[in-house]
Amino acid sequence: MAPALPSPARIFSALETVVIGAAGGLLFLWADLPGGLISGAMVAVGIAALAGRPLAVPPVMTQSVLVLLGISLGSLASRQLIQHVSAYPVTIGLLALATFCSTFGSSFYLQRFHQWDRTSAFLAASPGALSQITILAAERGADVPAIAVVQTIRVIILTAALPLMLAVMGLATPSAPALVTTTASPLELAALIVASLAVSLLLRLVKFPASWMFGAMIASSVLHGTGYVEGGLPNWMRGAALVGIGALIGTRFARMRASTLLGHVTAGLGSFAIAIMISAIFVAMIYLTTHVRLADIIVAFAPGAMDAMLALALTLHIDPIFVGAHHLARFVFVTIATPGIVHLFGRPQDDVDD
Incomplete structure (x- = not known):
């Protein structure tokens, strides 16, 4: 049987999302704001969604955006000298410890000051891996809407505020620099897309996290590193991927x-502040004891969505290898450790079934 075509309502919803996201991204870009395409699209789509518009990004569009983002990140890999590889085991170990400490700190805040139950508090405080957290929350009978609000607030604040903070600190330029000097030829672009899709599908078969983005990133890195492809994506295509990521977050x-949302804003802001303060201690520790750039450490340790943080790395000219390795490590750590933490420290299963 042929796959069913999307309904006119779904098509209109997707088009409306793209138009609103592009308008917001271009407005922020015109205002010369850091990470303008991502944060502008996110803010515009988020406001429209809260106003009641039925906005959505269909799965095929999401996958396309992630593949384009991965190709763009991979085209930078050969240009990064990977001078911090020797520091990865140390910094990834500290990232795991920082994730553990910030999760417990934020969950304590939610329990102590907002009277959340332990299971909901732990799940809301776990950074990243939102889809896995939501599934686990539903299975454990936790407060799914409250957890979604706290998790979303954290991602929104980081995506919008992190570029501004780095620019104010002088660690990132307001406008994204020219990351790739040349555009790949049509034949090279075709090779990039085919190889990226092939590796992404392979990773998807083995259930590798964020397979569409990391598969494309690996394929692009190999093709660029071996010299088979010299240029990157056209600027309009890279810009479309960044707008798409922002729109996806906004939806x-x-x-x-x-x-x-309003009922849990205070909880979201408070738990976010706790997580940032704890993460800042580890960021300072690494900055003072290694030679890794401060901007790279900040984005790598930011407790935000992996795709959004890697997109920011792309726009702010931050080492995508370092950031990607750390966000992938945290994603795996959270996915593996959170069920065990909830089982040991959360609400007993008997309480859920009552």
Whole structure:
């Protein structure tokens, strides 16, 4: 049987999301704001979604955006001298410890000051891996809407505020620099896309996390590193990927009631502040004891969504290898450790079944 075509309503919803996201991204880009395409698209789509517009990014568009983002990141890999590889085991170990400490710190805040149950508090405090956290929350009978609000607030703040903070600190330029000097030829672009899709599908078969993005990133890195491909994506294609990531984050508000959001804003802001303060201690520790750039450490340790943080690395000219390795490590750590933490420290399973 042929696959069913999307309904006109779904098509219109996707088009509306793209148009609103592009308008917001171009507005922020025109205002010369750091990470303008991502944060502008995210803010515009988020506001429209909260206003009641049924915005959505269909799966095929999401996968396309992630593949384009991976290709762009991979085209930088050969240009990065990977001078910090020797520091990876140390910094990834500290990242695991920072994730553990910030999760417990934020969950304590939610329990102590907002009277959350332990399971909901631990799941809301776990950075990244939102889809896995949501599934686990539903299985354990936790407060899924509250967890979604806290997780979303953290991602939104980081995506919008992190570029501004880095620019104010002088660690990133307001406008994204020219990352790739040349554009790949049509034949090279075809090779990039085919190889990226092949590796992504292979990783998807083995259930590798973020397979579409990392598969494309690996394929692009190999092709660029071996000299088979010299140029990168056209600027308009790279820009479309960044707008797409921002719009995707903004659509998280589409199924969220304004009353639900407002009811948990304080909890989200407070737990975010706790997580940032704890992460800052580890960032300072690494900066003072290694030769890794401060901007690279900040984005690598930022407790935000992996795709959004890697997109920011692309726009702010931050080492994508270092950032990608650390966000992937944290994703794996959270995915593996969170169920065990919830089982040991969360609400007993008997309480859930009552």
